[in-house]
Amino acid sequence: MSDQSYLALDGLTLGYGDTVAVEKLDLTIGKGELVALLGPSGCGKTTTMRAIAGLLAPSAGTIRLDGADITRVAANRRQVGLVFQSYALFPHLTVFDNVGFGLRLKGLKGAALRDKVEAGLTSVGLAAYAGRKPPELSGGQQQRVALARSMVMEPKVLLLDEPLSNLDARLRLDMRTELQRVQAQTGVTMIFVTHDQAEALSLADRIVVMRGGRIEQIGTPEEIYNRPVSRFVADFVGFENIFSIRDGRLWLGDAAVPLSASLPAAAGLAFRPRTVALGAGPLSGVVRGVSFAGSTREYVLDTSFGTIRADADASLPVHPPGTTVAFDLPIGQAACLKAD
Ligand SMILES: Nc1ncnc2c1ncn2[C@@H]1O[C@H](COP(=O)(O)OP(=O)(O)O)[C@@H](O)[C@H]1O
Numbered sequence: 001m002s003d004q005s006y007l008a009l010d011g012l013t014l015g016y017g018d019t020v021a022v023e024k025l026d027l028t029i030g031k032g033e034l035v036a037l038l039g040p041s042g043c044g045k046t047t048t049m050r051a052i053a054g055l056l057a058p059s060a061g062t063i064r065l066d067g068a069d070i071t072r073v074a075a076n077r078r079q080v081g082l083v084f085q086s087y088a089l090f091p092h093l094t095v096f097d098n099v100g101f102g103l104r105l106k107g108l109k110g111a112a113l114r115d116k117v118e119a120g121l122t123s124v125g126l127a128a129y130a131g132r133k134p135p136e137l138s139g140g141q142q143q144r145v146a147l148a149r150s151m152v153m154e155p156k157v158l159l160l161d162e163p164l165s166n167l168d169a170r171l172r173l174d175m176r177t178e179l180q181r182v183q184a185q186t187g188v189t190m191i192f193v194t195h196d197q198a199e200a201l202s203l204a205d206r207i208v209v210m211r212g213g214r215i216e217q218i219g220t221p222e223e224i225y226n227r228p229v230s231r232f233v234a235d236f237v238g239f240e241n242i243f244s245i246r247d248g249r250l251w252l253g254d255a256a257v258p259l260s261a262s263l264p265a266a267a268g269l270a271f272r273p274r275t276v277a278l279g280a281g282p283l284s285g286v287v288r289g290v291s292f293a294g295s296t297r298e299y300v301l302d303t304s305f306g307t308i309r310a311d312a313d314a315s316l317p318v319h320p321p322g323t324t325v326a327f328d329l330p331i332g333q334a335a336c337l338k339a340d
């Protein structure tokens with residue numbers, strides 16, 4: 001084993017009865033890495049996590065962790081921690097006893113137990129809350145208790161399945177920072193599941209985009225954000241104008257774009273609204289709608305080949321609905337898609 005393949009999933013196939021949920025998944029994760037699994041609901045994220053945690057036996061493939069084959073090792077012997085979206089705290093136990101629960105099962109007691117629980121609570125900023133019970137805490141505090149409860153077990157890998165999705169927007173941002181801090185402090189290898197691209201982009205060292213039980217793309221946040229390989233990933237990370245390339249022409253659905261620029265050897269091109277150059281160019285559209293979005297105005301244009309979304313600097317004069325606007329699709333600023 002090298003540190004680059006601390007956790008290795010090899011040909012992992014997972015299902016429920018006759019339903020295949022994840023097919024032949026290959027993924028290696030480095031020691032200390034924070035990897036996000038990103039994808040729409042039902043793409044197999046939770047299923048993959050359950051298999052790593054030992055809660056679901058694969059129908060094919062292997063899981064290796066820290067040099068050992070753990071495919072058939074029982075969940076409680078894997079040294080894999082799992083934090084769910086629902087915190088699953090014991091409401092009648094204090095914060096201290098919730099965090100100490102697993103340690104007690106391992107036989108820890110007295111000062112040894114107290115030291116570990118207190119260190120765990122301190123690491124998530126809850127040292128002063130040891131005597132409270134979960135119902136007396138906010139959602140964000142409960143989530144941090146759940147995090148501390150997993151961390152005190154010193155897992156080799158910590159799995160977090162949509163841990164922030166029950167929190168409001170402000171708390172989610174705080175918890176992102178908190179997770180990054182805990183990870184930087186402890187160096188624990190983390191896999192983080194989310195369906196929120198902003199969360200994945202801001203937190204992860206690498207992002208694994210899943211689709212229909214398979215991996216669509218693996219890359220750094222910059223790679224995923226700037227160089228999506230397919231229409232699916234481009235759509236997921238906010239390229240709202242996605243074209244196919246066929247017969248040396250650009251197509252939006254079944255309509256050809258009247259653009260004579262030479263096209264790259266790719267399956268498609270994707271433009272973010274802000275890269276559409278509004279105000280001049282060989283193409284034109286009629287403004288269907290315009291909405292103010294702070295630093296930009298967001299335009300929806302009707303063109304001869306379909307709907308185009310374009311963002312323009314809000315300091316520029318507004319193009320009112322019903323007016324015709326010239327624009328350009330600067331090929332050099334598009335993402336080149338390998339798969340349509
Ligand atoms: N307990 C289950 N029984 C049968 N099918 C399931 C079960 N859990 C999940 N699935 C199916 O497996 C697929 C992947 O689900 P899941 O891993 O939960 O997706 P995600 O976490 O990405 O939303 C889906 O098609 C889902 O319907």
Ligand SMILES: [Mg+2]
Pocket residue numbers: 045046047
């Ligand atoms: Mg899920």
